[in-house]
Amino acid sequence: MQSPKMFIFCRNFDFPNDDFMILQQSVSLKSYNTFGIDATCRYFVELKQRDDVEKWVAMQQQSHDPFFILGGGSNVVFQQCIEKTVVKVSLRGIEAVKEDEGNVWIKAAAGEIWSDFVDYCVENRWGGMENLSNIPGTVGAAPVQNVGAYGVEAKDVIETVECIEIATGQWKRLTNAECQFGYRDSIFKQAFKNQYIIAAVTFRLTKNPKLQLSYGGISSRLEREGIEQPTIADVSRVVHSLRVNKLPDPAIIGSAGSFFKNPIISHDKYAVLLQHYRDLVAFPFEESFKIAAGWLIEQCGWKGRQLGRVGVYPQQALVLYNLGDCTGEEVKQLANAIQQSVKEKFDIDLEPEAIFIE
Ligand code: EPU
Numbered sequence: 001m002q003s004p005k006m007f008i009f010c011r012n013f014d015f016p017n018d019d020f021m022i023l024q025q026s027v028s029l030k031s032y033n034t035f036g037i038d039a040t041c042r043y044f045v046e047l048k049q050r051d052d053v054e055k056w057v058a059m060q061q062q063s064h065d066p067f068f069i070l071g072g073g074s075n076v077v078f079q080q081c082i083e084k085t086v087v088k089v090s091l092r093g094i095e096a097v098k099e100d101e102g103n104v105w106i107k108a109a110a111g112e113i114w115s116d117f118v119d120y121c122v123e124n125r126w127g128g129m130e131n132l133s134n135i136p137g138t139v140g141a142a143p144v145q146n147v148g149a150y151g152v153e154a155k156d157v158i159e160t161v162e163c164i165e166i167a168t169g170q171w172k173r174l175t176n177a178e179c180q181f182g183y184r185d186s187i188f189k190q191a192f193k194n195q196y197i198i199a200a201v202t203f204r205l206t207k208n209p210k211l212q213l214s215y216g217g218i219s220s221r222l223e224r225e226g227i228e229q230p231t232i233a234d235v236s237r238v239v240h241s242l243r244v245n246k247l248p249d250p251a252i253i254g255s256a257g258s259f260f261k262n263p264i265i266s267h268d269k270y271a272v273l274l275q276h277y278r279d280l281v282a283f284p285f286e287e288s289f290k291i292a293a294g295w296l297i298e299q300c301g302w303k304g305r306q307l308g309r310v311g312v313y314p315q316q317a318l319v320l321y322n323l324g325d326c327t328g329e330e331v332k333q334l335a336n337a338i339q340q341s342v343k344e345k346f347d348i349d350l351e352p353e354a355i356f357i358e
Contacts, residue, residue: 021045021052023085032073032088034136035331036254036322039078041068043085048092048111053197056087057169068357069197071141072113075256079328079358089140091199094120105159107202110140114147122236127209128157130232131218133239136250136257140198144188145353146181150239151215155181159204163196172196183285184261184353211235217242246316254322255313256354259335260293263348273346293342293350294318300341307334332356 027044030036043065047053060067067085070076090111098105104126108117114137118129131152141147142154143161158181161174180187188196209232213219221238222230248255265273270289274280277299281292297303297317304314309326312334313319320334339350 021047021055027086029073029078029082029086032070032086033076033078033256034072034074034250034254035077035256035326037078037326037328037331039080039082039328041078041082041084041086044088045085046088046090047197048090050091050199053089053091053164053199054169057164057166057197060166061169067194069194071110071144072137074136074250075141075145075354077256077328077331077354077356079332079356082357084357087197089138089197089199091140093200097202102206102208104205104207105202106205107200108139109200110138110198112139113137114139114142118236121203121205122232125232126205126207127211127232128152128203128205130209130236131212131215131239133236134243139201143179143181143186143198143201145184146186148184149216150218150242151212153181153183155179155186157203157205158201160202161198162200162202163192163198165196167195171199183264183290247319248313248321254326255319258293258318258353259320260297260318260338260350261353262290262293263296263350264288264290265348291348292318296342296346296348296350297338300338300345302338302341307337310334312338328356 022045024044026040028038028040030038045056047056065085066083067087068082070086070088091109092111093109094112094117095107096104097107106121106126115134117139118133121129131150132147132154135147135149137147143158147154155176158176158179161179162171163174164171178187180190188198211230211232213222213235218235218238222234227234247257264285266288270282281295282289294317297312302312303317305312306323308330309323310330311321311323313321320331335352342348342350
């Protein structure tokens with residue numbers, strides 16, 4: 001393999017930061033979760049640089065207090081009083097660490113805003129992330145739940161994940177295989193849950209992009225626009241627009257994006273369901289079938305309905321949203337009611353993608 005030609009500097013990881021890491025008491029989490037739930041936590045601490053991470057880890061090894069690691073708060077539902085320390089990871093920095101003829105390896109700190117980072121890569125014509133445009137959240141959260149959209153998942157571009165083990169204070173760099181990625185899943189949701197803090201992720205991007213256009217209406221939109229040879233900027237723009245039409249803008253309407261995972265069912269069960277529901281929306285997935293949870297919820301009559309101050313989004317039934325000042329408890333009640341309906345009608349268990357934090 002050719003040695004790197006150059007070292008591109010994008011934005012320094014080590015920018016000076018005079019703030020001390022401060023442990024605050026009784027902090028409102030309203031601005032730290034995209035659902036806009038006004039919960040409070042016992043303690044709150046923000047980690048802005050690596051030094052803070054190491055300091056907090058050392059403190060934690062002494063105190064053993066319960067904690068929750070927070071990224072962009074786009075996938076969480078807080079209950080009213082969190083008797084935990086909420087640890088907000090705000091490390092910033094983007095740099096190109098390696099380059100060869102076909103690829104560039106970009107390292108981004110965990111606190112970088114995912115959608116800004118994707119836009120930045122698209123502007124630089126580094127391909128691979130364009131289908132993941134406009135997803136809320138931070139870079140550090142992307143490997144945890146292996147974010148995905150329009151036929152691409154974070155695992156397709158992640159090379160390594162740098163993290164610190166809380167119990168030992170040791171830094172590790174996990175390879176893609178070691179992260180054990182699955183559909184909205186990784187080792188960070190399983191064996192490593194609550195045991196590591198992710199500090200940075202390195203992505204392998206390509207200078208000769210292979211576009212993934214087959215999913216979710218991207219190619220038909222490009223055709224309608226008369227674009228025969230799309231660039232990654234075209235794809236990113238189309239994905240932005242598709243998402244804007246289906247999903248609420250978290251800056252205006254509180255939500256956690258897709259609330260449930262698309263359930264995966266066996267071939268046999270799929271065949272039985274298809275006999276009853278000819279318009280069943282399903283996609284082959286490994287040896288099984290992935291069913292569109294939005295379709296299941298819509299069939300149960302929930303689309304556009306409300307319970308308390310939480311609604312089922314009229315444009316996409318997979319999204320639950322805040323009608324104004326809702327509580328985590330209300331979200332849970334609606335989620336439970338939907339799960340119950342889907343279980344009764346289809347005998348399928350819907351699993352939340354969003355995480356309830358108590
Ligand atoms: N559908 C309905 N009714 C609905 C919603 C969907 O019938 O109310 C059916 C439609 O036939 C639609 C199909 O379901 O064509 C699939 O819908 P969509 O393309 O919106 O995708 P999704 O499976 O509902 C997944 C991801 C989204 C991602 C989109 C696009 C999950 C849990 N969600 O949704 O991710 O943006 O695909 O690739 O896998 C997120 O995780 O927060 C998220 C938004």
